[in-house]
Amino acid sequence: MIVDKDTIAKIARLSKIELKAAEVAKLSTQLSGILEHMKVLDEVNVTGVEPMFYGCAEERALRPDTPHRFESSKICKNGFSVPNIIDGD
Amino acid sequence: MDILRSSIPVISKALKEKKISCRELTDFYLKRIKSNAKLNAYITVEGDSALSAADKIDKKGFTAADSLLKGIPVALKDNFMVEGVKTTCASKILDGYVAPYDGTAVKKLKINDAVIVGKTNMDEFAMGSSNENSCFGPVLNPWDNSKVAGGSSGGSAVSVSAGLSQIAYGTDTGGSVKLPASYNGILALRPTFGRISRYGIVAFGSSLDQIGPMARNVEDLAIAYDAVSGFDEDDVTTSPRRSASVYDYLLKNVAGKEGSFSKYTIGIPAVAHAGTSSTGVDPEVTRSMDGVIEVLKKLGFKFKDISLPHSKYALDVYYIISPGEVSSNLSRFDGVRYGFRAKDYKDLDSLYGLTRGNGFGDEVKRRIMLGTFVLSAGYYDAYFAKAAKVRTLVRQDFERAFTECDIIMYPTAPTTAFKLGEQTKDPLTMYLNDLFTIPSSLAAVPSLSFPSGLSSKGLPIGMQLIAKHFDEEKLFTLAWILQKENPDWFNNIADGAK
8 A cells, every 4th residue: 555544644633634534544545546546647757858747838917916805804704603712902 | 388498578567567476487487496306406486485486576567667587487507696695606615604795796696687596506716517516406407307418517407407497607717508508408618717706606617617507498598698798897707898799690690591691601620520439429428519500501591611620728727727727716715704614623733624615525535636736846847837828829819710710519528427436546537528519718709609409319419609708699509400491409308396
C-alpha cells in the first residue's frame, strides 16, 4: 500500500479531520488505488517544463486598495453565541 | 405559447407585448418545479420571493430597451451566494448558513431583472460526476429516473432539461456543467478561464473553477453567458479583455449566413474514434459523433485528425491538482464561525476534527485527504509539482492543435448516463467519467457541450466543441449552425418530466 494506516492517520491530523477506524482502513485502500493509477505520470518527461499553477497566464488587472466593508449584522447572522470570556467587553 | 420550446428572445417579446406577464411565467415554472419534486433538482425553491420579484417587474413594466433577461426565471447551483438565501453546497457542514452578500454573477442577473427561482442540488462542494454525493440525496435523470443526472451541476442541468427554469447556471471544474448537460440533452458552456467572475462562488479548485451557463438552445446559452461575463475588480483572476456580446455577434454575423461558414477546420483527436467495449467508450456515442461529422461535412466543413498526446494523463493530473487546491480551500470550514459545529469536543483540535469528520461527506473527505497527501512534505515534488508540469504539456497540446484547426470536437462523455448506485463503490471508476471533459479544463480553454441526439435506449448523447483561449464566438457559431441544421437535437424537454 502506498498509503498505509499510519500515513492516513498523519494526513487526517494535518487535514484536521477525525476519522473512524473503518474510514481509516477504507481510505488507505482507496487512496493507495488512486495513487497507484497515478504512477503513469512517471513515464512523462518534464525536463525543462514550467509548471502551470494558474488558470490563464494573462496580465492581471488590479483595483485600488480600498476596503469593501460588510455590515457586521449580516455577517453575525451566521455566527454562534459563545460565553463571554473577557470582562467588560 | 409553448414556453418550454421558446427561446428567451421569443419570451421576452411576449413579455414586452403583454402576451404573458412575468408573474404567469414565473408561476408556470414554479408549478413545474413542484410537480417534478421527485427529481430532487432543487435544495431551495424561492417561490414567494420569485413571485414578489415578478410582481415588481410587471408593475415596472417593460420597454423595448430592457435586457432580454428581464423577467426570465433562472436557477442557480447552490454554491452561488445569493444574499439572504441559504447556501448549502449540498453539505451538512454549511447547515443553516445564509449568504450575507450577492456574488458578482448574481448581482449582474439582478441588474438584468432575471427572476431567481431557486438554488439547485449538486454534488457536495462540487465534487462528483453523478450528483449522488449530495447530503440532500441524488438528483434523478428526467429522461430515465433510474439513471444519474450527472454532476456536479446535476440539479441545474435537470432544471433546464425538465423545464423547471428557462436557463440555469452551474460551475465547472473538471466537467461539472458539460457532463450533466451531456446526460440531460441540453447545452452548457465552460468559458475560457477568467471570462466570468467567481466572486461569490464557493471555491473548489481555484485554478480550474468556472461558472457555466446551461440552456435548451443556443440563443439562451449566448444570452445567459453575456449577462454574467466580463472583468470584475473583486476577482483578480478575471481577464481585463473586454467581453463583447456573443448574442449580438451571432445576430450580426451568423444568423442568415449559416451557409458561409464552411471555412472552419475541425480537429478530431484519436480518442474520439475509440468506440469499442474495451476502451470504455460506448460505440453509440462514437456513432453519434460520426453523425455530427456527416452533417458538418455536407455543409462544407473540413476535418483533420489531430493529436493531443498528453490528454491521456489529464485525469491523473486533475486528481492531483484539484484535491490539492480543495484541501486548502475547504480548510475554512471548521465549525468556528458558521454552519455545523460538532458537539462533545474537548478542545480546539477536536472541535475541528469532529466538525469536519462529521460535517463532510465521504467524497469530500477523500479528496481533502488526497490533496493533503500530495501537498505534504516529501511528496509535493513527486505529485503536485510534477502534475503541474504535465498540465503545461496538456495545454501545449491544445495550443499546437489550434495551429492546425479552428475547433476541436469529440464526445463530452464516454457513455450516456449510468444507473444510480452503479459506480459509487470505487472512486476511480467514477472519476473516469470525466475522461473527456478534464483536458480542456486543465488547459483553461473554452468548451461547449451540445446535444447530438438520443441513444437506442432514449438517453441523451452530448458532443463538445473546444476552441482556443477567448474564442467563444467560434463555439457559439458552430453550435448555432448545428441547431439550424438539426433543430430536433435542441429545445427538448425530457420524456419523464411532468
